[in-house]
Amino acid sequence: MMQQLRREWASLMVFSKREYIIWSSYRVNAWMWFLDVLFNTTIVFMLSLLTRDSTLDFAPYGNNYVTFVVLGFCVHYISWTNLGDPFRRVARIYWGGTMDLYLLSPLSYLTPFMGIMFRSVIDDYPRVILSLLFGGIFFGAAYSVNQLPLGLLFLALILLSTLGIGMISASSFYLLNFKQNTEPVRFLLQDVIVALAAGIYYPITVLPESLQILGGFIPHTYALDALRRLIVPGGDFTTKALPLQHWLPFAPITTDIVALTAMTLVVLPLGVWMYVSGIEKARRKGTLTRWQ
Amino acid sequence: MAVEPVIALQQLVKTFQIRDSLFRSHPLNAVDNVDLDVHTGEVLGLLGRNGAGKTTLIKMMAGLLRPDGGTGRVLGYDVYRDHKKIRASVSLVAPTADVGTDNNLTVRQNLEFWAVVYDLDRQLRDQRIDELLTFLNLKSYEDHWPISISAGMRQRLAIARSLLVHNPILFLDEPTVKLDAAGAHAVREFIRKINREFGITIILTTHFIFEAERLCDRVAIMDEGKIMSCDSVANLRRHLQRYDSSVIQCGEVPESLRREAIRHLGALPQVASCSFQGERAEAAQFEISADPLESVLFDALKTLRAHDIDIHAVDTNQPSLEDIFLDTVNSKGAS
CATH class of the missing domain: 3.40.50.300 (P-loop containing nucleotide triphosphate hydrolases)
Structure with missing residues (x-):
């Protein structure tokens, strides 16, 4: 068991090293990456100028719009990697023909899957830090760190829950035979529901009730709600904002923890099971990889 | 074991x-x-x-x-x-x-x-x-x-x-x-x-x-x-349903001698068939099919020499793997 874990860990490390070599070998790419984060944060700052003197109500999420949206960006970047990328990465190793070679190793099915995601991890996770830094240094974002451990818990839960959904999305490549550039799970969640109802740029209380309910089915909504209450200065821990918070008799943060944990416990094992089932189906159907 | x-x-x-x-x-x-x-x-x-x-x-x-x-x-x-x-x-x-x-x-x-x-x-x-x-x-x-x-x-x-x-x-x-x-x-x-x-x-x-x-x-x-x-x-x-064959080029062979040689060659063990082609001296040749060819070729040459036939050249024609492949695929199984 320990030997297996050591082997899987060593392989994850060598995957990450390979992806880092590839990522860093294009210097222009690295510069563009840096500027991209800077410009995104700048756009948020410009938007915040519009709202500075308005009577728009961000309650219960404090009073700093830049912080509000920078946190939205952070969850968006994580989601972009964990939810949006697995399908594309699995497609990459299918069309590149390497899935067979990864399986001809002592590794579990999941390690190559995690390993090939490192390119996005390298690309997207540091954006979270950079966004927070740019927001704080250049554009007046302020962060409350009194509840940092709780904030990190929500960060961990959104990482795991989006990864679970990402694996469900990736499994559709083999399970449902979606062999093109996109598939419905990723499109529906990442491009439609997250974009519209997660509240990355605005509090979802401004949305019609039906969209607020729709937003209640994705983990992003609860992570953003909790992170903003905890980190945006002036965040309110008691005022209920999300539909589920009104329905359950708990404090908002507790509801967020319950909802996110429940989602994680459902989608992560489901994602693992579906991905492994997809590989086994491909072994039966002969669609594991494509040579020539 | x-x-x-x-x-x-x-x-x-x-x-x-x-x-x-x-x-x-x-x-x-x-x-x-x-x-x-x-x-x-x-x-x-x-x-x-x-x-x-x-x-x-x-x-x-x-x-x-x-x-x-x-x-x-x-x-x-x-x-x-x-x-x-x-x-x-x-x-x-x-x-x-x-x-x-x-x-x-x-x-x-x-x-x-x-x-x-x-x-x-x-x-x-x-x-x-x-x-x-x-x-x-x-x-x-x-x-x-x-x-x-x-x-x-x-x-x-x-x-x-x-x-x-x-x-x-x-x-x-x-x-x-x-x-x-x-x-x-x-x-x-x-x-x-x-x-x-x-x-x-x-x-x-x-x-x-x-x-x-x-x-x-x-x-x-x-x-x-x-x-x-x-x-x-x-x-x-x-295993191929075709015998190895050998072409033995020789000098002019009178009709009577030719028939006699063919009869003797055909009587050799493992020879499946034997024929003669070419009337002119420069094109005269015996063709022998046998399985296996190697075991009979020496005896065949000895038989021809015993009939005073001049041997100019010997060419064996074993089937290549390509022949075997085509024969196998076309006949759906050679063995």
Whole structure:
């Protein structure tokens, strides 16, 4: 068991090293990456100028719009990697023909899957830090760190829950035979529901009730709600904002923890099971990889 | 004591559903009741046309594809239950060297990456990579990008990757298919060397008949998912429904002597037929078909000399593997 874990860990490390070599070998790419984060944060700052003197109500999420949206960006970047990328990465190793070679190793099915995601991890996770830094240094974002451990818990839960959904999305490549550039799970969640109802740029209380309910089915909504209450200065821990918070008799943060944990416990094992089932189906159907 | 085969397949079947339209599909037997034993240290060639089922069979033996029927053991592991153990114990080289080769990493970095993935012991990694780079004449290219070296070298890099861990079985799927003549020749030499020096059992697919003839201890001829024949090239020749023949060119032969010689030649054991062609001295020749030819040729020449016939030249015409392949496929099984 320990030997297996050591082997899987060593392989994850060598995957990450390979992806880092590839990522860093294009210097222009690295510069563009840096500027991209800077410009995104700048756009948020410009938007915040519009709202500075308005009577728009961000309650219960404090009073700093830049912080509000920078946190939205952070969850968006994580989601972009964990939810949006697995399908594309699995497609990459299918069309590149390497899935067979990864399986001809002592590794579990999941390690190559995690390993090939490192390119996005390298690309997207540091954006979270950079966004927070740019927001704080250049554009007046302020962060409350009194509840940092709780904030990190929500960060961990959104990482795991989006990864679970990402694996469900990736499994559709083999399970449902979606062999093109996109598939419905990723499109529906990442491009439609997250974009519209997660509240990355605005509090979802401004949305019609039906969209607020729709937003209640994705983990992003609860992570953003909790992170903003905890980190945006002036965040309110008691005022209920999300539909589920009104329905359950708990404090908002507790509801967020319950909802996110429940989602994680459902989608992560489901994602693992579906991905492994997809590989086994491909072994039966002969669609594991494509040579020539 | 009988030696246990490293691969033993009985009645192995793989069927794919081929979709004709949105609602209709038909089954295709990619591998159809295949029986096959492969022994330690041998080079077995799977010879067949495109779509014959060679790659499907290799993938089932490598644990990458689940059979639909039959039974099989690879290295003692069951092909259904122990597919993970099989996969961890065999190596495979895909038809194109670019599979598994990352052009953003150098030749050496590529091998370093796969050495960890294949769980090569940390202490052995550098040493094994150096050995393989030297063995496959890639040492001077270790810091090159794969894209900057020739296709033949990239194929050698793919072979090096498959040899990082000394697995007892190596599957090579059309290892020379995309190479020029020189590159293909070099790869064939390395395949022979790998088999000789490491004692690795090699199963290779090819549709190059001369490649199978040069490299393989045994050749399995596949067509439409079935193994039509499986034996050494020499035995396949023997089983072929055609006799080896020899043409003996000679000087002018009078009519009476010719009939007499044919009668004597035809009476020799193992001679299937004997004929004479050509009236003019410069074109006169006897043609003898026999099985096996070698055992009768000397007696035939002695018989002709005993009849005072001048022998100018002797030419034997053994069927090539190509003849055997075509004959086997066309007759749906020679043995």
